[in-house]
Amino acid sequence: MFAGRYLWWMLMGIGIFMFATLSLDYITWLTIQLSGCGEMAGTCEPALRLMSGVLKPACIWTAIGVLFMATLLRLHALSLIWFWGPIVAIWFVASTPILLFLASDAAALTQSATLAALPVAFLFLAAFAAYLMFALEDGDMLPLAASVPLRLTLRLTAVYGALSGAAFMPELSRIAGTLLDMPALSVVIALAQPYLQTVLTFGTGSMAPAYAVLAAFIAALAASLLPHAAAPQPSRSTIMLRRLRR
Template structure:
């Protein structure tokens, strides 16, 4: 998936999510007012079940699925799917609870406490998605391959972000145990998460190390967009000498 098409699909997914989060509640209210079902007890139940119980969750999950699949297709086009695909999958899984919360209570976006509590796992994919919207394949260098130290920094910070998503997702143990039908796995994850949180926060219990790694990740993404010196091309005499040796 090329950058222009990827941008279009991402805007479509974001638009569907915002429509479900911000507009469907007003549409439900308007439908109730116009139909007059509020005058009869229980008469509005079918409308509420259809819009709030079926249509809104379907739009939200469709938007999340669209964003996820478009990102995977974009990574496949850039030949980055093998490493970045699992990382992005973990980011999206860890970000889904906060997205569902924001969709259920869109007014929370205006509250400073909610903005301050946004998980790091949501900020990592947001930065990476913004990077993928750029036509990075049009340059001379392959995407995310500016230099070996830069590639290492990107991968280490991305792995940290994935581990942070696993460590700070309270619902992970319940979701994993339910989907895989393995109650023992839920217990293992619930016991391992506090230790992983301690390691990722360097024992401080603060999210400052996570935000420092996030800043390094964004800086590395920005640095990969800068022009880099291309490798020197072998001279014609060198090429002829290699052919003679063969």
């Protein structure tokens, strides 16, 4: 998937999410008012159940699916799927609770409540998704391959972001145990998460190290977009000499 199509699908997914979050409740209210079912007790429940209990969750999960699949297809087109695919999947899983939280009642949410529920994995995902919108395939160099130190920095910070997403996601143990039908796995994850949190925060209990790593990740992404000197191409005589040796 090239950059223009990826951007189109990402905007489509964001548009579906914004529609379900901000507009669908008003459409439901308008539908109830126009239908006149409020005059009789209990007659509005089927419409409310359909629009708020079925249509709204369907739109939200469709938007998340569109964003996720578009990102994976973009990574596949750039030949980055094997390393970055699992990282992006973890970021998406860790970011799903905040998306559902925003979709619950966007009009009543406060800035402090939103920031308190915002996982650092969502910020990693947003920065990486924005990076993929650039036409990376148009240059002579491969994406995320500007230099070995820069590539190593990107991978290490991305792994840290994935581990942070897994460590600070309270629902991870329940989701993993339910999907895999392994209650013991839920117990293991619940016991391991506090130790992983301690390691990732360097024993401080603060999210400052995570935000510092996020800043390094964003800086490395920005640096990889800068023009770099291309590797010198072998001369024609060198190529001919190699063929004669064979």
